[in-house]
Amino acid sequence: MGSQEVSSTVDWQGKHVTVAGLGVSGIPAARALHERGALVTVVNDGDDERARAQAAELEALGITVRLGDGATLPPSTELVVTAPGWQPDKPLFLAAAEAGVPVWGDVELAWRLRGTGGREPAPWLAVTGTNGKTTTVRMLASILEAAGLRTAAVGNIGVSLLDAVLGETEYDVLAVELSSYQLHWAPSLRAHSAAVLNLAPDHLDWHGSMAAYAADKGRVYEGNKVACVYNAADPATEDLVREADVEEGCRAIGFTLGAPGPSQLGVVDGILVDRAFVANRQKQAQELAEVTDVNPPAPHNIANALAAAALARAFGVAPAAVRDGLRAFRPDAHRIEHVADIDEVRYVDDSKATNTHATEASLAAYDSIVWIAGGLAKGATFDELVTGAAKRLRGVVLIGADRALIREALTRHAPEVPVVDLDRTDTGAMSEAVARAAELARPGDTVLLAPACASMDMFTNYNKRGEAFADAVRARADESA
Template sequence: MPSEFTGKHVTVAGLGVSGVPAAKVLHGLGAHVTVVNDGDDERARAQAVELEALGVTVRLGDGDTLPEGTELIVTAPGWKPTKPLFTAAGQAGVPVWGDVELAWRLRGLDGRKPAPWLAVTGTNGKTTTVQMLASILKAAGLRTAAVGNIGVSLLDAVTGEQEYDVLAVELSSYQLHWAPSLRAHSAAVLNLAPDHLDWHGSMEAYAADKGRIYEGNQVACVYNVDATDKPSTEDLVRAADVEEGCRAIGFTLGTPGPSQLGVVEGLLVDRAFVEDRQKNAQELAEVSDVDPPAPHNIANALAAAGLARAFGVSAAAVRDGLRAFTPDAHRIAHVADVDGVAYVDDSKATNTHATEASLAAYESIVWIAGGLAKGATFDELVTGAAKRLRGAVLIGADRALIREALARHAPEVPVVDLDRTDTGAMLQAVQEARRLARPGDTVLLAPACASMDMFTNYNQRGDAFAQAVRELGA
């Protein structure tokens, strides 16, 4: 069956997680597809062989040159807007889409009714919130999946045989940058903190790309009432051009006002999707239904609940979905108690914003931190956490930056600086943390840094921490 892509010359920028499926889908729709890729390694060559067997042209080691005759570019989300390929496309009037934009435009192409999207972005907490949302939607009996920057690929979700009632969609700032026509049923921005500024160029540009998620929302723009960053998530809602009748719905860890969800006496409550919201509130769940019940995770649960309620989900399904949800590994995960001390793995806290939330969850902490700072500074983080710190154990290539911030803002906190970057350093770090800790304390791995100086990824770092803790208790 002919489509708008039949006979169209489309360049796919980048192989990998999004590029290969995009090339296959476009080829299947009758497009003339050329894939360009910066790298020319063994993996890229294997992918090229697979695509060339289908009739797709692949150019390895040349991701900057615009192929002659290109009418559309579909790019991997991580490719920077400043890349020469996109400069040439702009000069030639060639539109650039990301895989999210492609998926959005392919909805309903097979004649099925397109599933609405409930979309989530933010600097931290996106994956957990989308997984919570999917769990709630499933508890309501809806056919759904967690998709996008997580789980099932969006292209597979919109072109596969599985039919969905609604999709829970995680979107990164990169993906939103390249998705100009996306219009979600409802969307949430969880928080904003400086991140990926080398890609976006400025905090303002980063926030603007996050704010794209609200454009054209139909029912609800869910925002963080407690956010103090500027621009705030509420500022992004105010700037968005939404459909008539779309509402601004806040979530807060405090008592909610009308059109908000919040917390009252250990309960998650809704004053947004109830009759007479000036006077009434609906109990959704208990704080103890959220795993783990750390403040930032309760905020995630409220955001997920807000999106689900915007879709008409019952309060009982919100409760049941939260109870059924199990967080991914390495996200503020309790590993063990040893001699009255709790050991918690939050290796996923790879930036200062995530680590700030993690540190706020505990009263007395021996903090294991360090790795690749990615240009981050730590003064504000240390200032906010100083009163909670029993001690700190520092590892990794950029640990000196954290040590210096501790010296400036928490000089009374004992610091162990481990001058090693081998993977075995984690065992020593845990042993040193045990020496500093007292019964009732929490030894918290919340590195505030990336892991690649010592480990393959944050998963391996978290696994090393958990193994070291198990050796303590052996």
């Protein structure tokens, strides 16, 4: 059974399908395939209490589950459907390749199964990039809703695409966040329009190289029908557009924080404007919204808004809906979230900034910063980040296991900036970090938690880290009230 032979029109009855991984994507995939008559075997590396409980639920349906052995390809397997995080060099996939068995991700399966039940499949507006994906997809969904369209923000955002395409709700269009992992396993995906927001080194241990990472991101443009949206400030994203095989008439649409050229969206005198989806893009520009309609109006978030607007306009959304959707949008917690003002100092939680690229954008949003940083570096280096931010730094407070890497970069490139190095990795360190940052701050400054690192050395996840910061700030606000 080749990769092109299995589709929504195929009779799944009796097809041997192996689902790799329990969890957000694996369980819905196993259920969907079982309901269509496939003979499903789920394999999972883990064999803990949670996995056993999930396995029991699937086994009660008649699905075979094999815990503690995700490496061996079950006999008679005709298709593997994998959770996106499983690395391509796992023995299971090597065995599948040797046997000529195709491997799909949950996104590929959702793409193949959309439109079943006789209803018209909803087009996908897809977003990928190293940073900003979730915010952009949620902005896009808000704009589409403002236009009166039935839509949902789905994919890597945490809402299963399978649930969206197979559920009872019939959507007009889907706003789809896609990770590089998901795109790697989605060979036949063909979006209506798609955007790559930016490219910076990330997940290189999974992909093997920056070139492979970029190539997987670039898959989002393959077969686009109307628009390939790229970042004019990031030439690598435009290169991916040039390399893509798209449908006849599909256009390259850029977004920029400066004045837009023809076929671009950009900013003029505090106004988001469109010179792409207008009758005469050489001479005309359409006002979409004001910069102040973007929440928060930090430069990288304005870029997110422009990308969302470009995809919405590619789908035919009116300018007023772009404005209304951006005004209605509220960012998720821990994404440049204003926590409090204390003694004329602003405290901002951007715990979601878990890599240097995201932190660079966060630091660029403020003029004078006391920066709280550190955690697990995941192999990152910090020289370029510190060099670019040095003039904005009032001071730095370092926490976490790999803080020495940031301290060394500061010594090399910002030796005049005061640095407090907290030799702590307990969760209570955040309270001390906020207190020390407050001592360094002056009226008009911003105390910014933008760690540039992962959180797992001290916290369960970046949400818990952000909550610890916000709790410490609010406690301090109560004391000064």
